[in-house]
Amino acid sequence: xxxxxxxxxxxxxxxxxxxxxxxxxxxxxxxxxxxxxxxxxxxxxxxxxxxxxxxxxxxxxxxxxxxxxxxxxxxxxxxxxxxxxxxxxxxxxxxxxxxxxxxxxxxxxxxxxxxxxxxxxxxxxxxxxxxxxxxxxxxxxxxxxxxxxxxxxxxxxxxxxxxxxxxxxxxxxxxxxxxxxxxxxxxxxxxxxxxxxxxxxxxxxxxxxxxxxxxxxxxxxxxxxxxxxxxxxxxxxxxxxxxxxxxxxxxxxxxxxxxxxxxxxxxxxxxxxxxxxxxxxxxxxxxxxxxxxxxxxxxxxxxxxxxxxx
Amino acid sequence: xxxxxxxxxxxxxxxxxxxxxxxxxxxxxxxxxxxxxxxxxxxxxxxxxxxxxxxxxxxxxxxxxxxxxxxxxxxxxxxxxxxxxxxxxxxxxxxxxxxxxxxxxxxxxxxxxxxxxxxxxxxxxxxxxxxxxxxxxxxxxxxxxxxxxxxxxxxxxxxxxxxxxxxxxxxxxxxxxxxxxxxxxxxxxxxxxxxxxxxxxxxxxxxxxxxxxxxxxxxxxxxxxxxxxxxxxxxxxxxxxxxxxxxxxxxxxxxxxxxxxxxxxxxxxxxxxxxxxxxxxxxxxxxxxxxxxxxxxxxxxxxxxxxxxxxxxxxxxxxxxxxxxxxxxxxxxxxxxxxxxxxxxxxxxxxxxxxxxxxxxxxxxxxxxxxxxxxxxxxxxxxxxxxxxxxxxxxxxxxxxxxxxxxxxxxxxxxxxxxxxxxxxxxxxxxxxxxxxxxxxxxxxxxxxxxxxxxxxxxxxxx
Numbered sequence: 145x146x147x148x149x150x151x152x153x154x155x156x157x158x159x160x161x162x163x164x165x166x167x168x169x170x171x172x173x174x175x176x177x178x179x180x181x182x183x184x185x186x187x188x189x190x191x192x193x194x195x196x197x198x199x200x201x202x203x204x205x206x207x208x209x210x211x212x213x214x215x216x217x218x219x220x221x222x223x224x225x226x227x228x229x230x231x232x233x234x235x236x237x238x239x240x241x242x243x244x245x246x247x248x249x250x251x252x253x254x255x256x257x258x259x260x261x262x263x264x265x266x267x268x269x270x271x272x273x274x275x276x277x278x279x280x281x282x283x284x285x286x287x288x289x290x291x292x293x294x295x296x297x298x299x300x301x302x303x304x305x306x307x308x309x310x311x312x313x314x315x316x317x318x319x320x321x322x323x324x325x326x327x328x329x330x331x332x333x334x335x336x337x338x339x340x341x342x343x344x345x346x347x348x349x350x351x352x353x354x355x356x357x358x359x360x361x362x363x364x365x366x367x368x369x370x371x372x373x374x375x376x377x378x379x380x381x382x383x384x385x386x387x388x389x390x391x392x393x394x395x396x397x398x399x400x401x402x403x404x405x406x407x408x409x410x411x412x413x414x415x416x417x418x419x420x421x422x423x424x425x426x427x428x429x430x431x432x433x434x435x436x437x438x439x440x441x442x443x444x445x446x447x448x449x450x451x452x453x454x
Numbered sequence: 455x456x457x458x459x460x461x462x463x464x465x466x467x468x469x470x471x472x473x474x475x476x477x478x479x480x481x482x483x484x485x486x487x488x489x490x491x492x493x494x495x496x497x498x499x500x501x502x503x504x505x506x507x508x509x510x511x512x513x514x515x516x517x518x519x520x521x522x523x524x525x526x527x528x529x530x531x532x533x534x535x536x537x538x539x540x541x542x543x544x545x546x547x548x549x550x551x552x553x554x555x556x557x558x559x560x561x562x563x564x565x566x567x568x569x570x571x572x573x574x575x576x577x578x579x580x581x582x583x584x585x586x587x588x589x590x591x592x593x594x595x596x597x598x599x600x601x602x603x604x605x606x607x608x609x610x611x612x613x614x615x616x617x618x619x620x621x622x623x624x625x626x627x628x629x630x631x632x633x634x635x636x637x638x639x640x641x642x643x644x645x646x647x648x649x650x651x652x653x654x655x656x657x658x659x660x661x662x663x664x665x666x667x668x669x670x671x672x673x674x675x676x677x678x679x680x681x682x683x684x685x686x687x688x689x690x691x692x693x694x695x696x697x698x699x700x701x702x703x704x705x706x707x708x709x710x711x712x713x714x715x716x717x718x719x720x721x722x723x724x725x726x727x728x729x730x731x732x733x734x735x736x737x738x739x740x741x742x743x744x745x746x747x748x749x750x751x752x753x754x755x756x757x758x759x760x761x762x763x764x765x766x767x768x769x770x771x772x773x774x775x776x777x778x779x780x781x782x783x784x785x786x787x788x789x790x791x792x793x794x795x796x797x798x799x800x801x802x803x804x805x806x807x808x809x810x811x812x813x814x815x816x817x818x819x820x821x822x823x824x825x826x827x828x829x830x831x832x833x834x835x836x837x838x839x840x841x842x843x844x845x846x847x848x849x850x851x852x853x854x855x856x857x858x859x860x861x862x863x864x865x866x867x868x869x870x871x872x873x874x875x876x877x878x879x880x881x882x883x884x885x886x887x888x889x890x891x892x893x894x895x896x897x898x899x900x901x902x903x904x905x906x907x908x909x910x911x912x913x914x915x916x917x
Contacts (some may be wrong), residue, residue, distance in 0.1 A: 181802025188745075227790035232603050232735070258745050260599075264736035269542065270586075278869035285861045293854055339804055342866060342874040346811070346881070353815075357822070360851045388825040391771065392818045395764050399814035402760035403807060406752065411807050418811070 149375045152435035159432050162424075164315055166323020175322065176329030178337035179226070181272055183265035185210070186401040187225045187238070191246050191253040195221050202207030204245045214295060216333075222258065229262055256291035275341045278319075282348050287311050290356070294363060305444075309436040310355055313428045317351040318344050321420040327452050343417035351395070353432045354389055361385045362434065374441050377435050386430055462898040465584035472792035478522040485519040525795050529594070530802030530876055533750045535743030536594035537602065539732040543587045562735070568602075589733060599740050614638040615684045615691075616674065633684050633691070636674055641666025644704075648721045657717035659708040668704025676700040693720065732842055753806040760810050761787070764817055772824055778899040779820040784817050786891040790884055799883065804839060805876030813886025815859070819892030822848040827900075845897045852889065859885050 148155075177447050179186050187205075198215040201223060205213050210227040217223050224364065230238070238293065239257060246255040289308040325391040328334040376454040404415040474481040531538050543560060545553050557580045565578040568591060577592035596602055615633035645662040661670050674683060675697050684694035685708075695708050708720075765783070768776035794801060801809075820876065827844030835843065861883070866878035 145676050173580045174505060201567055232600055236600055257740075257742060259739070259741045261739040262737065265543075266542075266586075267737045274869050282862050282865045285865065286858055289854075289858060289861065338874050339877075342804060342877050345862050345866050347878075348857045350815070352858045353521060353818075356858065357851050360854065384829075386823065387664075391821050391825070395767060395817045395821070396811065396814035398763045399760040399810055402763050403756045405757040406759045411753070411756075414804065414807060 147375075148431065149378050149435050149438050151361065152431075152438070155431040158394060159316055159428065162323075163319055166319045168221045169326040170319075173326045173330040175326055175336045176333065178335035179232070179261060179263050179268070181268045183229055183263050183268040184212075185227050185230050185235075185262040187227075187258070187260050188222065188258040189242060190222045190256050190258055191249075192221070192256070193253050195223075196245065196249060196253065198223070200245060201225065201242070204241040205238055205338070208241050209234045210238065220407040229264055235260070235262070271338065277409055278341070278345060278405055279348070283311060283314065286314065286348065286352050290352070290359075294359065295355075296363075305440045306359055307439065309433050310352055310359075312436060313425075313433040314348055314351055316428050316432060317421055317425040317429070318347055320424045321417050325417070326418055339411075339414040340417055343414050346418060346419065347421030347425060349409050350422055351428070354393060354425055354429035355388055357392070358362065358382065358385050358429055358434055359437075362437070375438055378438055382430060384436055389429060390426065393422060396422055397426075459902070462895070462902070463706050465756065465785065465898070466517070469788045472694050473784075473788035474522050475525075475795065476788060476791040478524045481522040483526070485521055488519055492907075525798075527795055528798040529746075529750070530800045530805065531592060531594060531728045531739065531741055531746070532803045532873035533746045533753075533801065534594045535746040536592065536596050537599040537741075538737075539591040539593075539735060540737040541589040541591070541605065542736045543589060543733050553587065557582075557589070564591065590735075591758070595743065603735065603738070613686050614671075614674065615686055616678050617680055617681050623686055633686070636670070636683075637672060637822030638667060641861070642670060646721050648717055659717055659721055661706040661708065661718060663704035663706075665704070671704055671706065672700060672702045675706075678804065687832065693912045732883045742905060749803050750806075753803060753810075757806065757810045757813075761813060768817060768820075772821075775820075775824045775827075775900065779817060779824070779896060780890050782820065782895040782899060783813065783816060784893055786888055792884055793887065794880070799879055800876055801880070802876035804874055805880040808877040808879075811882055812881055812888060816892065818855070819848075819852045819888060820896050822851055823892065823896060841897065841900050843878045845893070848891070851893065856885050856889050 175199050195217070198217065201217050202213050202225075205215075205225055205227060208230075210230050211223060213227040215223055241253075242257075243255045244251040256422050272313050287310065290310045291307040293304045296303075325334065325336055325340065329336065358381060360376060361384055365377045365381050369380070372380075400419045400422070404412055404419065475734045477651075478832050542555060545556060561580050562579055565576070568576045568578055577590070579590045581588045581590055593599075593602055614636050617628075617638050618632055618634055621628070621632055642663050643661060644667070647660050648657055649660055650656065651658050678697045679699055680693040680696065684691050691709060761783070765780045768779050768783075769778070772779065790812070793799070794809075800806070823844050827840050827849045829841040830843045830847075831837065860882055863878045863882035867875055867882070
C-alpha cells in the first residue's frame with residue numbers, strides 16, 4: 145500500500161531544499177533581465193563569408209555614437225550587439241559604419257541586418273510593473289476559484305485551506321524555474337524577457353490543473369468514505385489519481401521536449417521554463433499539495449485542542 | 455441510425471472541411487483534375503460522331519466543383535519579417551475630454567501615411583496603458599524601416615491652395631495639379647469644429663484662424679471670389695468649397711453635402727493638422743524576412759514532431775481508445791487551425807508554441823475520460839455504462855482545470871504586449887476547442903462501439 149502522507153517529511157525536505165536553493169540563487173545572482181525589461185537596443189547582424197573581430201564591430205558601432213556596447217557571437221557569422229537606446233539617426237549611422245566595415249575587409253563582406261530592437265526605458269519599467277500585477281492577479285483568481293469550487297467541502301478542513309495549499313504549491317512551482325534561470329543567467333548569460341513571463345504565468349495556470357485533479361478526487365472520496373481518517377482518504381485518492389496525473393502531464397512534457405529540440409532559438413528557453421515549471425508542478429501536486437492538506441488539518445486540530453485545554 | 459451517429463458524422467464532415475480549408479492546395483488541385491475530366495467528357499459528348507448519331511449533349515460542363523477559398527494565415531512580425539513601432543503621444547496640452555478624439559485623429563493621420571508605403575495590411579492602433587497614450591504601428595514585410603519612421607514622425611501638414619491665376623474656374627477636368635499653395639497652412643488654424651445648419655440640418659464645418667491667419671484668409675478670399683479655395687491635407691485634396699465673398703475676422707464655414715461621419719472626420723483631421731500631437735518613438739522591433747521564415751519553419755516542424763510523439767504515446771498506452779483520441783486530436787487540430795484562419799488570429803512564434811502546448815493539453819481531457827472509464831469498467835459496470843459514467847464523472851475535473859488555464863490566458867491577454875498576447879489567444883482558443891472535441895468527439899467515437907462485438911475484445915481496451 146502506497147502511503148504518501150506518512151513520508152511527507154521527506155517530500156517537504158526535498159521541496160524545501162529546492163525552494164530554498166532557488167531563493168538563494170535569486171537573491172544572490174538575481175535574474176538577468178533582457179532589454180524588454182531594462183530598455184536598450186539590440187542589433188543582430190551577419191557578415192557573409194566569415195566572421196569579423198568583435199572589437200572591430202564594437203568600434204564601428206561606437207563610432208556611430210552608441211554607448212555601453214557589448215558584442216556577443218551566436219552561431220556562425222551572426223553577432224548580437226547590445227547598447228543603450230539609440231535614436232533613428234544613430235541607428236542609420238551605425239548601419240553605414242557596419243556596412244563600411246564589411247566592405248573594408250579583404251575580400252569584402254556584405255553586411256545584413258537580421259533584426260533590430262530598441263526599447264525605451266519607460267516601456268521596460270512599465271513591463272516590470274505589469275508583470276508583477278499580472279502574477280498577483282493570476283494567483284488571486286486561482287485561489288478564489290479553488291475556494292469557490294470546493295465550497296461544499298468544509299469538513300475536516302475549510303475550503304480556503306484547499307486554496308492555501310494550492311497557492312503554496314504554486315509558489316513552489318514557479319520559484320524553482322526562476323531559480324534555475326537565475327543560475328543560467330549568471331553562468332550562461334541567459335536573459336529573461338517577456339516570453340519568460342508568459343511561461344511562468346502558463347505554469348501557474350497549468351500546474352493548478354494537476355492539483356485540482358487530485359483535490360477533486362479527495363473531495364469525492366471524503367463524501368464516499370465516511371468514517372475513514374483524513375490520512376486514509378488522501379492516500380486512497382492519491383493512489384487512484386497518481387497514474388492519471390502523471391499521464392496527463394507526460395503528454396504535455398513530451399510536447400515541450402519536442403519544442404525544445406526542434407524549435408528555434410526564440411522558443412527554446414520558453415519551452416525550458418515550461419518544462420521545469422510543469423515538471424515541478426506534477427511532482428508537487430502529488431507529493432506536496434495533498435500532504436499539505438493533511439498538515440493543515442493537523443495544525444487546526446492541534447490549535448483546537450490547545451484551546452480546549454485552556 | 456442512432457441519433458449520436460448523425461452528430462458524429464456532422465462533426466467529422468465539418469472537420470474534413472476545416473482540414474481542407476487549412477491547406478486548400480489538396481482540395482483545389484483535386485477539384486481542378488476532376489473538373490478537367492468533366493470538360494473532356496463533355497467535349498466527347500459534343501463530338502461530331504455522337505451528334506450525328508443523334509445523342510444530345512451531356513451538359514456535364516455545367517457541373518464544376520468549386521474551389522476552396524484560399525485565405526493565408528495571418529502571421530506576426532517575428533514570422534514574417536517587418537517592423538513594429540511604438541510611439542508615445544504627449545497629450546499634456548490637450549484637455550482631458552478631448553484626448554480620445556485627439557488620439558483618434560492622430561491614428562487616422564498616421565494610418566493614411568502608413569498606407570502610402572504599400573504594405574499589405576498595416577496595423578495602426580492606439581492603446582492606453584496606465585494613463586500613457588500610445589500609438590502602435592505594425593508594418594509587415596517592409597524593407598526600409600527608417601524611411602517609414604521618418605515619414606510617420608513628421609507632423610501632419612494642412613494647407614490651403616488656390617487655382618492657378620490663369621485658370622478661371624473649376625471644370626470637370628480640373629485636377630489637383632491645377633492648384634498652387636497660398637501660404638496659408640495648418641499653423642494658422644486655431645480651431646475647427648462641427649455644427650449643424652439650423653435650416654437644412656446638414657453638418658457644416660467651422661474654421662477659426664488666428665490673427666495672422668485671419669489676415670491671410672481675408673486676402674485670399676478677396677482674391678478668389680467665385681473660385682474654389684482647396685484644402686489639402688498631407689498633399690491630398692480634402693474639399694474645395696467655392697468662395698462666396700471676402701471673409702474677415704478669420705471665421706469660415708465649409709458647407710457641402712457632407713454626411714455627418716465624413717464631416718466629423720474632416721474636423722478631426724483639421725484639428726490634428728492644427729494641433730499636432732507630438733509623438734515620440736519609444737520602442738521598435740525590426741525582424742528581417744528570412745529570419746521570420748526560418749522561425750516559422752522550425753515551429754511547424756516542432757509542432758509536427760509534438761503531434762507524432764503524443765500520438766505514439768496515446769496508442770501505445772491506451773490502445774484502441776488511444777487511437778480514437780488521436781483521431782479526435784486530428785479533428786481538433788483541423789478545427790483550431792481553421793479558426794485561426796477565419797478570425798483571423800495573428801500567429802507569432804509564441805502563438806504557435808501556445809497552439810502546440812494546447813495539443814498536449816487537449817489529450818488531457820481524453821486521458822481523464824479513459825482512465826475514469828477503465829475504472830468503472832473494472833468495478834464491474836457494463837461497457838455502455840462505463841462509457842457514459844466515464845464521461846460524466848470526468849467532466850468536473852476537466853472543467854475546473856481548463857477554467858484555471860483560461861483564467862491565466864485572460865490575464866496574460868490584458869496585461870502584456872502583442873507577442874505574448876498571441877500566445878494567450880491561441881492557447882485560449884485551443885483550450886476551448888479541445889474541451890469541445892474531447893467531450894463530444896471522443897465519447898461519440900467510443901459510443902460507436904457500444905453494443906458491437908468489439909467491446910468484448912478486452913485486449914484492445916486495456917492492458
